Amino acid sequence: MSGVRVLVGTHKGAFVLTADEKRKAWNVEGPHFAGWDVFHVKGSPADPNRIYASQTTGWHGQVIQRSNDGGKTWEPVDNKFVYEGEPGTHKWYDGTPRPFEFKRVWHLEPSLTDPDTVYAGVEDAAIFRSTDGGSSWQELPGLRKHQSAPNWQPGAGGMCLHTIILDPTNPQRIFAAISAAGAFRSDDAGKTWLPINRGLKSEGIPDPDAEVGHCVHRIAMHPSRPNVLFMQKHWDVMRSDDAGDSWREISGNLPSDFGFPIDVHPHEPDTIYVVPIKSDTEHFPPEGKLRVYRSRNGGNEWQALTKGLPQSDCYLNILRDAMAVDALDPGGVYFGTSGGQVYASADAGDSWAPIVRDLPAVLSVEVQTLQ
Amino acid sequence: MIRVVLPAHLRRLAQVGSELQLDVQGPATQRSVLDALEASYPMLRGTIRDHVSKERRAFIRFFACEQDLSHDPPDSPLPEAVAKGAEPFLVVGAVAGG
Numbered sequence: 001m002s003g004v005r006v007l008v009g010t011h012k013g014a015f016v017l018t019a020d021e022k023r024k025a026w027n028v029e030g031p032h033f034a035g036w037d038v039f040h041v042k043g044s045p046a047d048p049n050r051i052y053a054s055q056t057t058g059w060h061g062q063v064i065q066r067s068n069d070g071g072k073t074w075e076p077v078d079n080k081f082v083y084e085g086e087p088g089t090h091k092w093y094d095g096t097p098r099p100f101e102f103k104r105v106w107h108l109e110p111s112l113t114d115p116d117t118v119y120a121g122v123e124d125a126a127i128f129r130s131t132d133g134g135s136s137w138q139e140l141p142g143l144r145k146h147q148s149a150p151n152w153q154p155g156a157g158g159m160c161l162h163t164i165i166l167d168p169t170n171p172q173r174i175f176a177a178i179s180a181a182g183a184f185r186s187d188d189a190g191k192t193w194l195p196i197n198r199g200l201k202s203e204g205i206p207d208p209d210a211e212v213g214h215c216v217h218r219i220a221m222h223p224s225r226p227n228v229l230f231m232q233k234h235w236d237v238m239r240s241d242d243a244g245d246s247w248r249e250i251s252g253n254l255p256s257d258f259g260f261p262i263d264v265h266p267h268e269p270d271t272i273y274v275v276p277i278k279s280d281t282e283h284f285p286p287e288g289k290l291r292v293y294r295s296r297n298g299g300n301e302w303q304a305l306t307k308g309l310p311q312s313d314c315y316l317n318i319l320r321d322a323m324a325v326d327a328l329d330p331g332g333v334y335f336g337t338s339g340g341q342v343y344a345s346a347d348a349g350d351s352w353a354p355i356v357r358d359l360p361a362v363l364s365v366e367v368q369t370l371q
Numbered sequence: 372m373i374r375v376v377l378p379a380h381l382r383r384l385a386q387v388g389s390e391l392q393l394d395v396q397g398p399a400t401q402r403s404v405l406d407a408l409e410a411s412y413p414m415l416r417g418t419i420r421d422h423v424s425k426e427r428r429a430f431i432r433f434f435a436c437e438q439d440l441s442h443d444p445p446d447s448p449l450p451e452a453v454a455k456g457a458e459p460f461l462v463v464g465a466v467a468g469g
Contacts, residue, residue: 058429058430059378059428059430059467060380060384060418060431061418062417076384079416079417080422
């Protein structure tokens, strides 16, 4: 029997939510790592029993956990993230140079083919890789040593590398995104990186169409069409049809084009999902109505999905890593909120129901489809 | 034998009880105690002091014998009561919420 395993990182621990393919009756396990911020939990596509988790606190810093049994038990692995060579500097909020300093792991991206290989996106922005199941980490320093790096500045949440996408058709190609530097692509497995921000316009920076400096919030790709990327930027929803070489806006009729997550339907590469947020300072849905917006034609024309979601007095936020899709048919869509709800739709967004209502603030949601 | 008390998060991480005991080679200092602690419990590396610089993390304090030893040099001898095992060496998470 098939089913799903939803991996939820929260402000005070991790939770594992499981259901069969109907996705109606849920089992909730957790909290794992109680009391810690769990920024991200993600399973290996090559071995669903292998899961990695990033836990962190201000007291004790970073810990990486690994599970070999689908999240039932965990073991701490290496937590030593040391920049290769000179750390170099980036710009601080006031424009002065500031040395890169490791703070935490925002995102873990397991290899598509090898359960022991996993990438980590960290703050201050850099990408690391482990090829031994998290037992040791090495930086891919070409990104942090990019000539633009001394001019990178943190977003309000810190200078985080929050998105890593691996191209299933080309193992040399990796996409990454940094707040607030922008999107980057490597075509040599992470040795060198190219900024891919042409077409982005950001009014909050001195040169609105600068090569770097954009606050990219999230990028999504459908595995069947890896040259097509969708982006939720600080403001604006964007699309690229040439692997990031150029971008065009697809915000269309959205009530706000500010937001954090964006994702693609598992079986329809032109069906995309966003959750509009009112503004950069009012991090809640417009009009107090929690609405996922779906476009079935690759952007510009968006439909509000409201069935089962609160349509009054709702002032939650949905963070960038807190939306995911499963691979069942019909496709499932999941997202978590700053109020501790995890909503699930087993019909591609037509209707929603909460799996849980009262978790700590949700930082991340991933889903594994189990056959 | 040196007695060490860890904060709750680190007890769970290291899967130890409220107090643990360490054999420390040479004089008992913050450095020698933490070296012995991390050798016995590698998962604690980086959670009390930095991996590379060995500086105490900002929100960690070291107490013993009702004294705050946090700002003592890492190679200063710990109080005799700690060295003899009469009093524990306390690793404390700063009082903070969040």
